[in-house]
Amino acid sequence: MASKSKWRRSSAVALFLWCGAASTFASEPKVLPDGFVRLREIAPEIRQDIRYASGFNFTAGIVPGYARAECILTRPAASALVRADKDLRAKGYALKVYDCYRPARAVAHFMAWLSKTGNGDMQRVFLPNVDRSKLDALGYVAPKSSHSAGSTVDVGLVRAGDAPLPTPLSSGRCDGAMSERPAESSVDLGTSFDCFSPASAYAAKSVGDAARSNRTILRDAMIAAGFAPYDREWWHFRLRDEPFPGRAFDFEVE
Numbered sequence: 001m002a003s004k005s006k007w008r009r010s011s012a013v014a015l016f017l018w019c020g021a022a023s024t025f026a027s028e029p030k031v032l033p034d035g036f037v038r039l040r041e042i043a044p045e046i047r048q049d050i051r052y053a054s055g056f057n058f059t060a061g062i063v064p065g066y067a068r069a070e071c072i073l074t075r076p077a078a079s080a081l082v083r084a085d086k087d088l089r090a091k092g093y094a095l096k097v098y099d100c101y102r103p104a105r106a107v108a109h110f111m112a113w114l115s116k117t118g119n120g121d122m123q124r125v126f127l128p129n130v131d132r133s134k135l136d137a138l139g140y141v142a143p144k145s146s147h148s149a150g151s152t153v154d155v156g157l158v159r160a161g162d163a164p165l166p167t168p169l170s171s172g173r174c175d176g177a178m179s180e181r182p183a184e185s186s187v188d189l190g191t192s193f194d195c196f197s198p199a200s201a202y203a204a205k206s207v208g209d210a211a212r213s214n215r216t217i218l219r220d221a222m223i224a225a226g227f228a229p230y231d232r233e234w235w236h237f238r239l240r241d242e243p244f245p246g247r248a249f250d251f252e253v254e
Contacts, residue, residue, distance in 0.1 A: 003097070012021070029254050032072065035243055036150055037231050039071040039100065043082045046071075046094040047164055049184070051194065052106060053253070054167050058194055059247035060122035067254040072101040075092055077239045078153035084225035086124030089160050093217065096185060098235065099154040102147030104250040110141050121170060128173040130196045139232050140196050153227075154235045157194055157218045158185040175199040187214050193235050202234045240253045 019068030032038070039046060048071050050062035072079065078099075085095045086117045114132055123132070135141040146152040165183055172180030172193030182192040199206045202215055215234045223229065227237035 058126035065106040074150040094160040151239035
């Protein structure tokens, strides 16, 4: 009887240790492809709000390929982003990252979403005046994204001393008054991130002087660090000397 009891205790301990090891292994992020890094590992001070890993985005759900809310970039793009953040911090500002590397399956999901109907509250927030079927033609969504090459980022501007803000759960329209838009920053940028509206264009005349000035502060820092802007979206920047131009990676964000 003592032998059986000892065997049971040993088996239980072994099972506990195995389950613990398996759990630890499962929670560890996978090794990234050569040339890629997790921004958090080299610049934990840069704020992240990876929207496609949450339900608060224009699709109203977690986007395929986003297993974690994690900014992954090519190493040159991450290093350039650190330079931009350092430049901004010297002026009292800092970066906030909304999207980085984007798996090709996520891009395909966006294209499939264009032909669907219904989106409830999120459509009211992110598409206040635009027909979703026209987002491709208007340059907001495309069948191939430079994000999938790993050197394009969507970023916003925050004040360096402000407390971090959580991912919003709901809000008014993305191009409305600042008090009604998604709470992303105390810095007015004219619209919120991912706002499908003419007001999101960098040079939009419909936004106020303060927002135009803040967009320029962000844009100048990113250009100085080596990024090229996209005029239709004030938040979108691609590293000019990207290491994988034209590539479309599809590994999971985790």
